[in-house]
Amino acid sequence: MTLRVLLVDDEMLARLRLRSLLEAIDDPRTEVVGEAADAQEAWVQADAADLVLLDIALPGASGLALARRLLALPQPPAVVFVTAHAEHALTAFDLEAVDYLTKPVSRDRLQAALRRVAQRRGLPGPEPSGDVPVLVVSDRGRVLRLPVSEVLYLKAELKYVTLRTADRSYVLDDALADLEQRLGDGFLRVHRNALVARAAVRELARRAGDVDPDAGGEGWAVRVAPADEWLAVSRRQLAAVRQALAGD
Incomplete structure (x- = not known):
């Protein structure tokens, strides 16, 4: 099974970097189902996602405000914050965020967060593989x-x-x-x-x-x-x- 991911960041280069990191991760598998540059754009796409990778500093409503709004949904997507602002971590976890990643994000840290999301959503783990290590x-x-x-x-x-x-x-x-x-x-x-x-x-x-x-x-x-x-x-x-x- 595949995690459906929504990327929310007002910087296009930041979204491109997240796409590149996600493409480099095959455990768990992901599919980017949408992108948004602000909270309102993200809100109208949220029902298609299992996971929102969410910046905090957005035009208009902040990522924290969006996470609070998402939490009120009957079946809210998981939220992982990806931000340059480390000082909001406690607030983020109060909003039941799965993880809080500070930029620049490494592939390993992102993969660890994705695995936690997959585990919480009951997705199966990777199949054993005889492939050459890469x-x-x-x-x-x-x-x-x-x-x-x-x-x-x-x-x-x-x-x-x-x-x-x-x-x-x-x-x-x-x-x-x-x-x-x-x-x-x-x-x-x-x-x-x-x-x-x-x-x-x-x-x-x-x-x-x-x-x-x-x-x-x-x-x-x-x-x-x-x-x-x-x-x-x-x-x-x-x-x-x-x-x-x-x-x-």
């Missing part, structure tokens, strides 16, 4: 499914994570800690900001002037093939990296 990335308006076997490393930089394959790099919104849990033992934490595929590590060596600011003028690094790039290994992770490589 990571879903957005690239220039496209949604791509990259086999995990093609990933060489993931590196956190500022607010994003760079995913490197042999051919190119992609940018993810996911937190590195969340990715580490999903990827499992096939990836090795070499630094607080980097995960490396074990199969891609070719060498652990001491390198002068390496990029780890905690290592001083000389530090350890791993060489990742076939990109032939070096990633710093932090002092904290060095023993674990040595042990893991010795056991492979």
Whole structure:
């Protein structure tokens, strides 16, 4: 079964981003049944939706006022707030919101909220699958499914994570800690900001002037093939990296 979703945000780019995130999630499956830029537009479409992804700062009536109005319906849709305003969270949960997401929203956080909605509405969980594990990335308006076997490393930089394959790099919104849990033992934490595929590590060596600011003028690094790039290994992770490589 599929969750029918109504997107409510006065910014078109924000709605486009939510569409892109929803397209990248297949558990649970969703269908966008409408979009609205204000509360009144949303109200007339609400009966077609199982879930409203709702901004708070809207022209005219606020998202909170709309949620209160929806709650009075005989069969109200679930509401998940998606907003830049963190200070309204307590009010939102008083209105029985399923979740309260602050922008920019990651795919994992949105997926967790969708799963809670699906569970509350009694939708069945995902069917077991023998598919190859993948990571879903957005690239220039496209949604791509990259086999995990093609990933060489993931590196956190500022607010994003760079995913490197042999051919190119992609940018993810996911937190590195969340990715580490999903990827499992096939990836090795070499630094607080980097995960490396074990199969891609070719060498652990001491390198002068390496990029780890905690290592001083000389530090350890791993060489990742076939990109032939070096990633710093932090002092904290060095023993674990040595042990893991010795056991492979």
